[in-house]
Amino acid sequence: MLKKKENKKELIMQAALELFASKGFYTTTIPDIAASLKMSVGNMYNYFKSKDILAKEIIKYISSYLGNKLREINEQEISTKEKTRKIVEIYFKTASLKPEMIDYFLRIYLSNREVFKDSCEGMICVNEFVTEIMIYFEEGVKCGDLREQDFFSAFGLFMGYLGGMVFLKGENILPKDLNDYIDDIAFNIYKALSAE
Amino acid sequence: MKKTKVLWLSAIACNGNTHSFLNYPFMEQFLEDFEFIYHPVIDSKYSLEDIVSKEITCDILLIEGAISKEFKRADVSVVKIIEKYSKIVQKIVTVGTCATFGGIFRESGYENTSGLHFDQDKQLKEFQYLRDKTISVSGCPVHPEVLVNTLYAIKKSITLKLDNFLRPKEFYAYTVHNGCTRNEYFEYKVDNHRFGELEGCMFYDHGCQAPFTHGSCNKILWNEVNSKTRAGLSCMGCTEPTFPKRNLFSTKKNMAIPENLPVGVGKRVYLTLAGITKAFKIDRLEKKLIDD
Amino acid sequence: MIKLIEKIEGEAKLNFNFKEGKIDFVDIEFMSTRNIENILKGKNAFDALVINPRVCGICGHAHLIATVQALESCYENLELSNKAKSIRELTLNFELIQNHFKWFYLTLFPLFGKKQEILKATYPSQLMAKAIAVFGGQYPHTSYAIVGGVVCEITHMDIIKLQHYISQTSKFVEDNLVKTDSKTFLTCKDADALLDYEGDLPDILREIKKMNLLGHGKSYDRFISFGQNSYFKKGKSLKTKVSHNISLEHVKESDIASSFAKNVSFKDEYYEVGPLARAMINKNQLIADAHKKYGDSIFSRILARVCEISKLLEHSKKLIDNLDLNEPSYIEPSMDISKLNSIGYSAVEAARGTLIHKVEIEEGIIKNYEIITPTQWNLSGGTKEKQGVSQKAMVGLDDVKTAELVFKSFDVCSVCTTH
Ligand code: SF4
Ligand code: SF4
Numbered sequence: 001m002l003k004k005k006e007n008k009k010e011l012i013m014q015a016a017l018e019l020f021a022s023k024g025f026y027t028t029t030i031p032d033i034a035a036s037l038k039m040s041v042g043n044m045y046n047y048f049k050s051k052d053i054l055a056k057e058i059i060k061y062i063s064s065y066l067g068n069k070l071r072e073i074n075e076q077e078i079s080t081k082e083k084t085r086k087i088v089e090i091y092f093k094t095a096s097l098k099p100e101m102i103d104y105f106l107r108i109y110l111s112n113r114e115v116f117k118d119s120c121e122g123m124i125c126v127n128e129f130v131t132e133i134m135i136y137f138e139e140g141v142k143c144g145d146l147r148e149q150d151f152f153s154a155f156g157l158f159m160g161y162l163g164g165m166v167f168l169k170g171e172n173i174l175p176k177d178l179n180d181y182i183d184d185i186a187f188n189i190y191k192a193l194s195a196e
Numbered sequence: 197m198k199k200t201k202v203l204w205l206s207a208i209a210c211n212g213n214t215h216s217f218l219n220y221p222f223m224e225q226f227l228e229d230f231e232f233i234y235h236p237v238i239d240s241k242y243s244l245e246d247i248v249s250k251e252i253t254c255d256i257l258l259i260e261g262a263i264s265k266e267f268k269r270a271d272v273s274v275v276k277i278i279e280k281y282s283k284i285v286q287k288i289v290t291v292g293t294c295a296t297f298g299g300i301f302r303e304s305g306y307e308n309t310s311g312l313h314f315d316q317d318k319q320l321k322e323f324q325y326l327r328d329k330t331i332s333v334s335g336c337p338v339h340p341e342v343l344v345n346t347l348y349a350i351k352k353s354i355t356l357k358l359d360n361f362l363r364p365k366e367f368y369a370y371t372v373h374n375g376c377t378r379n380e381y382f383e384y385k386v387d388n389h390r391f392g393e394l395e396g397c398m399f400y401d402h403g404c405q406a407p408f409t410h411g412s413c414n415k416i417l418w419n420e421v422n423s424k425t426r427a428g429l430s431c432m433g434c435t436e437p438t439f440p441k442r443n444l445f446s447t448k449k450n451m452a453i454p455e456n457l458p459v460g461v462g463k464r465v466y467l468t469l470a471g472i473t474k475a476f477k478i479d480r481l482e483k484k485l486i487d488d
Numbered sequence: 489m490i491k492l493i494e495k496i497e498g499e500a501k502l503n504f505n506f507k508e509g510k511i512d513f514v515d516i517e518f519m520s521t522r523n524i525e526n527i528l529k530g531k532n533a534f535d536a537l538v539i540n541p542r543v544c545g546i547c548g549h550a551h552l553i554a555t556v557q558a559l560e561s562c563y564e565n566l567e568l569s570n571k572a573k574s575i576r577e578l579t580l581n582f583e584l585i586q587n588h589f590k591w592f593y594l595t596l597f598p599l600f601g602k603k604q605e606i607l608k609a610t611y612p613s614q615l616m617a618k619a620i621a622v623f624g625g626q627y628p629h630t631s632y633a634i635v636g637g638v639v640c641e642i643t644h645m646d647i648i649k650l651q652h653y654i655s656q657t658s659k660f661v662e663d664n665l666v667k668t669d670s671k672t673f674l675t676c677k678d679a680d681a682l683l684d685y686e687g688d689l690p691d692i693l694r695e696i697k698k699m700n701l702l703g704h705g706k707s708y709d710r711f712i713s714f715g716q717n718s719y720f721k722k723g724k725s726l727k728t729k730v731s732h733n734i735s736l737e738h739v740k741e742s743d744i745a746s747s748f749a750k751n752v753s754f755k756d757e758y759y760e761v762g763p764l765a766r767a768m769i770n771k772n773q774l775i776a777d778a779h780k781k782y783g784d785s786i787f788s789r790i791l792a793r794v795c796e797i798s799k800l801l802e803h804s805k806k807l808i809d810n811l812d813l814n815e816p817s818y819i820e821p822s823m824d825i826s827k828l829n830s831i832g833y834s835a836v837e838a839a840r841g842t843l844i845h846k847v848e849i850e851e852g853i854i855k856n857y858e859i860i861t862p863t864q865w866n867l868s869g870g871t872k873e874k875q876g877v878s879q880k881a882m883v884g885l886d887d888v889k890t891a892e893l894v895f896k897s898f899d900v901c902s903v904c905t906t907h
Contacts, residue, residue: 071464122475131467134453138463141450151452208522211497211545211903212628218590219617219627223610237495237594239604244494267520270492270499300542304522336542337629391634392572392818394641418626419618421649427625428639429632432538440539443532445634486643 009047012037013058021100025108052115059109059116059125062101066094067128074135080145083136085186088162092178095166102166133158140193147195157192161185199231200351202256203247203281206236207274208301208309209261213292216337219419220344230347248272256350257285262294264306278312287350288312288330291343296332296361297437314361317437332362336434341416342367361437363410368435371459372406375414376425382407385474386481391428394485398430399454403447405433407458491888493895495595497546498902502895504888511885516869516878521748521906528857533559533825533849536857537631543859544904546590548628549583549620550838556633557834558845563635563821571815572637574807577717579620580836581800585657586613587839588797591899592688596790599893600695608688612660619653622646635825637818642811650808658801665689665794674798679778679791689794696787705786705894707881711765712754714844715837719803724759725768728779736833739844741860744869748906751868751876752860760784760877761841761865762898764792772799786897793899826852838862840899861904
């Protein structure tokens, strides 16, 4: 029963993500989302009490999706260099397969912070994802591969770079496929962060 | 009841444990229940020369200070003295971190200096046959109550549960963090500690080792009034085999994440919780505790 | 004749040479060392604040204060609040006081054929330890004084607590040491008058008189003291002539072949340090009177040591009254220690006398560390032609027992001497 509800929630979030991406966050309404799923608006409210709540749940959903992928990487016995490449790879892969997810993260979560004020302060709603990035950094420094520095200066470099590329891709400016950049970008990031 | 006879033997030491012991509040009662056959400060029936040349009846051997066979007392190697008395006593207590793990004076330059059973966290073969007789009360210095009450437990033949370093769990199962007045700053990750203030937690920047140091400093307090961390000084981890680590006034961090986390707490759990609590701004903890 | 002197925070061997029934020369040997100075080499400079109190279990706090001052003198323009300075002075005073109590009741008593008074030693010294713990968290072995101040913040409630510890200790003095009100004792200027009082101190002093030891234990009558603060003055005293113009430059440490202790001299002469020296340089009237009557003998030495308890309690009360709680306890140094290349010195008055630390730092790491302890001054082991202070004090005595008393009147500390 619960499981079924969870699945349904996921379906709704997926539909909402697609609508946000095509129509924009503000212009998309709960009735629009309900309509796209052929649900009644009343039933929709059984799952999400408001658009704001839906918005927060989506960001947690994305964070947990990416967090899980990163955790798999973190748990492998491989070098920090290889981990760096795998993280870049998984990020771009997600951006290609589920562009609406990354799009949501970059355009909606980061630029509509007022929606995410209550109970989504700081990085709470992206905690799972950020925790894994922290572990990747911490272990990298501990084993001597990465240089010790402030967390945010490293985090900004890493995420800003990846976000920037996905943005360029979204604007159709990138001449090549995102995947074609993985090697170079992983190399650049590692070089920038490495202890040497 | 018969007085329990105790030999207090100092090896390579600063006598800090001796003076810490003198701070035990119920000394009168203690001296009615115990008798020192030798003590570095308190008068005894026997002189050190008697102790090393004869074999005086004794129930408990207390060792203070790091041990090396090169180090002599009254011209006799401390190892020889330990060998002699360990045979006749009922129990041996290594008092303080030097006698237990080597501590500060592990580096004093004598040949193979270590604790009785441990060289830092490495278990030693020498004296292995005495392990069942030994209880360690580490700390630099040991807390007087920890020492004295352990002696009473021996006197009363109470079987104490010991940890891997032979330390009584009743004192060393706790972390020093437990009971610090700065706990809330730790819990809610308010990480702007500055020295000289009542507020803030030294874990993030100033090297507080209490969350991964075993001991009761903040539970039974020092001199019955305070503790280092309450006063505003980081715990230096003096009860642990690793004491003294280096760069003691700053926290070892990797990409700003503390390398040593609370004992028994996984990194993922810690970071997740930290991420959540850090997101909140708690006014009471951001401002002065006693404000206008 | 060789005698092992025990219970002086370790042991020392005294080798007595007699001539015509009198002590002619005493060779002093300390049998071990712990190489603290080597342990410090290569460590982060601030770690010395944790390691150095472990030089000694009974005067470790003086080593902390000496360390922090030596480190601070490595900086240019380091700021320190008056509050921090006073707090450091207070905790150091408390350590001196607890030390003197322990020495008097544990070390000195048995030398006069009395039983050790353990509880009279521990009761007031525990009060003083509590007073240190209010600021430093614990005693022994806190590292609460750090470069830039002290780690603690002090509230009115702490002050009230402290005042109680101090007044309770004063009361102990009045009820036991010298049975009169503190004021009378503190203003007493006549050493002989003390012999008429009740109390443990007058008892001992009368004992000295009875045993005909009044003039025993005299040495060079040369005193020195470097540790200056709001109470102690820096200076030297040569047969009551006091001058304050002395410099650490002229202090020299030299090895001796036979012992682990090193000799210390000022302009190539041996000087006595400790409470008697401090009282002479401070021109304390009671001690000056004792000195006038009995010279630098055990009488004056013992009196000066015990008298210092009351003086320091009194002065501590004033320091507390003058504390401005609004001042900061700590002012962060503007320069990071890891950028520092420098040499620093300090001199503080520990229980047994002047303690000197010298540190050399390279990029925040200790390159060299030297410690000169008070007992080194008093116990320098000279040659027969040029004897150390305590050696000279034992010359001419008839027996080893009196010599031990004279020796211990310097409050010898083995661990400090050899560190
Ligand atoms: S200062 Fe140390 S003991 Fe106190 S709360 Fe922080 S980590 Fe714990
Ligand atoms: S607080 Fe830490 S450093 Fe201090 S005595 Fe306790 S265990 Fe040792």
